[in-house]
Amino acid sequence: MSGLRGRIANLGWIRPIGSGPQVLADDAAGDPPSDSSPEKPAPKPDSKPSGKPKNPFGDSRPPRSDGPRNPWLPGADGKPTGPEGPRRSASIEDIFRGRTNRGGPGGGGGPGMGGGLPRFPTRPGGGSWLPVAIAAVVLLWVGSSTVHFIKPQDKGVVATFGSYTRTLGPGMAFTLPWPIQTVKVRDVTSIRRDSIPEGDGERLMLTSDQNLVDISYLVRWNIKDLKLFTYQLADPEQTVREVAEAAMRQSIAEETLAGVMGGGRALIESNMRTRMQAVLDAYRAGVKIQGVEIKKTDPPEKVKDAFKEVSAAQQDAQSSVNRAQAWAQQLTASAQGEAAAFDKVYGQYKLAPEVTKRRLYYETMERVLSQTDKVIIEAPGTVPYLPLPQMKTTQPPADAATTGVK
Numbered sequence: 551m552s553g554l555r556g557r558i559a560n561l562g563w564i565r566p567i568g569s570g571p572q573v574l575a576d577d578a579a580g581d582p583p584s585d586s587s588p589e590k591p592a593p594k595p596d597s598k599p600s601g602k603p604k605n606p607f608g609d610s611r612p613p614r615s616d617g618p619r620n621p622w623l624p625g626a627d628g629k630p631t632g633p634e635g636p637r638r639s640a641s642i643e644d645i646f647r648g649r650t651n652r653g654g655p656g657g658g659g660g661p662g663m664g665g666g667l668p669r670f671p672t673r674p675g676g677g678s679w680l681p682v683a684i685a686a687v688v689l690l691w692v693g694s695s696t697v698h699f700i701k702p703q704d705k706g707v708v709a710t711f712g713s714y715t716r717t718l719g720p721g722m723a724f725t726l727p728w729p730i731q732t733v734k735v736r737d738v739t740s741i742r743r744d745s746i747p748e749g750d751g752e753r754l755m756l757t758s759d760q761n762l763v764d765i766s767y768l769v770r771w772n773i774k775d776l777k778l779f780t781y782q783l784a785d786p787e788q789t790v791r792e793v794a795e796a797a798m799r800q801s802i803a804e805e806t807l808a809g810v811m812g813g814g815r816a817l818i819e820s821n822m823r824t825r826m827q828a829v830l831d832a833y834r835a836g837v838k839i840q841g842v843e844i845k846k847t848d849p850p851e852k853v854k855d856a857f858k859e860v861s862a863a864q865q866d867a868q869s870s871v872n873r874a875q876a877w878a879q880q881l882t883a884s885a886q887g888e889a890a891a892f893d894k895v896y897g898q899y900k901l902a903p904e905v906t907k908r909r910l911y912y913e914t915m916e917r918v919l920s921q922t923d924k925v926i927i928e929a930p931g932t933v934p935y936l937p938l939p940q941m942k943t944t945q946p947p948a949d950a951a952t953t954g955v956k
């Protein structure tokens with residue numbers, strides 16, 4: 551520090567912007583200036599001043615008074631002035647001394663002063679609260695990372711330094727504190743539902759008869775083995791979706807368009823579920839497929855109207871075929887019944903031909919005459935018979951004007 555003072559002292563007097571001299575910090579403390587200073591001495595006080603004082607720029611313009619005054623400008627006596635008298639450059643000791651004096655007791659600075667660290671409050675007995683606070687933080691950390699409460703529908707896997715250790719069931723469990731051991735808790739009983747595709751997107755697949763179909767479906771699954779689900783695959787949820795899409799494409803490729811749009815959905819869902827479970831078991835994903843549900847099977851959007859017209863025509867044709875088949879079945883049943891009755895009569899005819907002929911004649915006449923009016927012709931000389939009951943039923947009722955009934 552003394553060497554720095556010497557080098558600063560050797561610099562000599564430094565003249566500021568104004569005409570007055572500037573005194574360094576070491577000089578103000580009592581160090582005399584060097585004899586080798588090249589600066590000229592200040593003018594004597596009894597020297598005759600000029601008519602107009604010169605400003606710092608060397609001309610005779612008066613200094614401005616409408617702004618902040620330069621503290622280095624000379625005053626009335628020709629010396630630089632400031633709030634506390636002649637200004638001087640601050641030394642390194644002054645800078646550090648000022649920063650130290652800003653703080654309160656104990657070296658800590660007050661609010662907003664930019665000093666040292668704040669002092670920790672003390673207990674009434676005189677001790678510090680810092681050990682108590684540290685102990686509370688440690689207890690909170692140990693309690694939150696060693697005691698675990700597992701819900702009934704959940705399970706947890708414990709990892710020691712990232713390596714699997716054991717599986718925790720429902721209830722309260724204890725582990726070593728973090729970061730020695732960590733616990734990952736997952737719901738293993740709830741059914742997860744993945745809708746493919748997400749939103750209103752279009753998912754086109756090719757059928758066995760080279761037709762495109764837009765299909766959307768739902769996959770239901772849950773976690774079967776939490777250890778495999780957590781550590782075997784990097785992203786098991788995305789793996790389930792990709793396996794579902796591959797299985798659906800394979801199942802659709804084995805069916806025709808009519809089967810996909812009609813009654814082949816149940817078979818497709820069953821085949822897809824079997825394929826998905828086999829692939830996920832091979833991956834050791836720890837997932838169980840609960841079911842697959844096809845929600846929509848439509849033609850592509852560009853040909854939907856034409857496909858609807860074709861479907862309507864096919865339905866009309868199928869309806870006509872169904873009606874014709876029903877009529878044919880009815881005629882066949884009637885003919886089979888008549889043939890069976892004829893075979894029965896033929897058996898009786900073999901036993902008694904004359905009796906069978908007469909019975910058939912009477913049955914035929916009864917069936918024919920029952921549909922016609924009866925006409926009876928009697929012999930001459932007999933009183934004619936008037937069928938009064940039939941006449942009453944066939945004649946219209948008499949009008950009120952002819953009967954005289956009001």
